[in-house]
Amino acid sequence: MTIKxxxxxxxxxxxxxxxxxxxxxxTACGSDMMSDVLAYVKNQSVLLTGLCxxxxxxxxxxxxxxxxxxxxxxxxxxxxxxxxxxxxxPLLSTKHRMFNACGLLYDKGLRGGDLK
Amino acid sequence: xxxxxxxxxxxxxxxxxxxxxxxxxxxSKLKMMNVPPDAIRKVAISMYExxxxxxxxxxxxxITVEISKDCITMxxxxxxxxxxxxxxxMQAGFSTAPDNIRTLGFGAGMGLPNMKKxxxxxxxxxEIGVGTTVTMKxxxx
Numbered sequence: 601m602t603i604k605x606x607x608x609x610x611x612x613x614x615x616x617x618x619x620x621x622x623x624x625x626x627t628a629c630g631s632d633m634m635s636d637v638l639a640y641v642k643n644q645s646v647l648l649t650g651l652c653x654x655x656x657x658x659x660x661x662x663x664x665x666x667x668x669x670x671x672x673x674x675x676x677x678x679x680x681x682x683x684x685x686x687x688x689x690p691l692l693s694t695k696h697r698m699f700n701a702c703g704l705l706y707d708k709g710l711r712g713g714d715l716k
Numbered sequence: 717x718x719x720x721x722x723x724x725x726x727x728x729x730x731x732x733x734x735x736x737x738x739x740x741x742x743x744s745k746l747k748m749m750n751v752p753p754d755a756i757r758k759v760a761i762s763m764y765e766x767x768x769x770x771x772x773x774x775x776x777x778x779i780t781v782e783i784s785k786d787c788i789t790m791x792x793x794x795x796x797x798x799x800x801x802x803x804x805x806m807q808a809g810f811s812t813a814p815d816n817i818r819t820l821g822f823g824a825g826m827g828l829p830n831m832k833k834x835x836x837x838x839x840x841x842x843e844i845g846v847g848t849t850v851t852m853k854x855x856x857x
Contacts (some may be wrong), residue, residue, distance in 0.1 A: 658735075
């Protein structure tokens with residue numbers, strides 16, 4: 601699916617980098633702990649998180665994650681949007697909670713990737 | 717890339733929002749130099765973990781990165797409290813990070829183990845009350 605599909609499935613608002621939402625994504629991960637994202641994520645291209653601080657964008661950048669979805673209606677501040685714009689990473693915000701957001705995407709074919 | 721390039725970064729002591737700027741800068745430089753993506757990823761993750769550690773535990777410090785044809789060497793030096801027990805610190809899940817760090821998404825005790833995992837070589841020199849120097853190497857295949 602594409603990032604645009606994710607925004608539609610989750611009724612999520614695209615907050616920046618709309619020019620990149622046609623990019624294809626195959627796997628995703630969901631976590632509020634960036635420590636765990638850095639330790640366990642392999643090639644996932646989407647990060648779903650309820651954590652909302654600049655280190656989320658930096659973690660995504662280091663892990664080559666190309667889209668971040670903020671769950672539970674979290675809205676990143678201007679500083680985070682700026683960081684994301686510089687790196688071309690679309691930030692999305694959905695009102696769904698983590699479990700439902702992951703479930704809805706899984707139901708439509710998005711997967712979590714291989715266990716290491 | 718016939719000559720090696722040396723980059724130096726000061727990591728500020730208390731500004732968590734800026735942590736990761738040095739790693740981000742190194743990552744984009746390596747990309748421009750056409751370093752293979754696998755090596756870039758290893759450098760980015762191990763250096764970012766180290767940079768976060770410096771902010772959380774050691775009031776910042778200095779990072780030097782040397783990029784040569786076949787190897788990237790990162791030296792992270794701080795004047796922090798030192799590591800009491802390296803063996804314990806290397807265990808996944810062991811953390812001395814304060815609770816407020818966990819609310820920021822870090823402090824799960826994965827930093828040092830992850831730095832070891834993503835670097836090809838890692839050496840830690842530490843002295844209580846004096847500081848810690850972590851040296852990591854990533855080889856370019």
